[in-house]
Amino acid sequence: MAPPVLEVAQAIAAEGKKGAKGEVKWLKHYSSAQSILVVGDGDFSFSRSLATAFGSGENLVATSLDSYGYLRIMYSHAESNVTSLKKMGATVLHDVDATEMKSHAHLKH
16 A cells, blocks of 8 residues: 555646646646755655656655665665656655755755
8 A cells, every 4th residue: 555645646646647748737835847855855755756746756856864775774665765766767865964965966056
């Protein structure tokens, strides 16, 4: 059974498929046209929900303070969420400390 957040995102994504290709999709105050940085996403379920709702993760950078190995131990859905995000084109970064983000190699720009 999918987590509740994922079920909602899948329902929204299914509704959004009716429009023209390239249509901007909205999920509350998030838009598929925005560049989105998600900081400290625990098991990456929030980021996966956004990418699923938008039909792509190409505009999404998802980060976690934890290492990938720690995520796999602590969160049962983390591995599948990370895999799905990468397949949808999202950038997934581990070991990112929000207090030191401006010096992170992948987040400088």
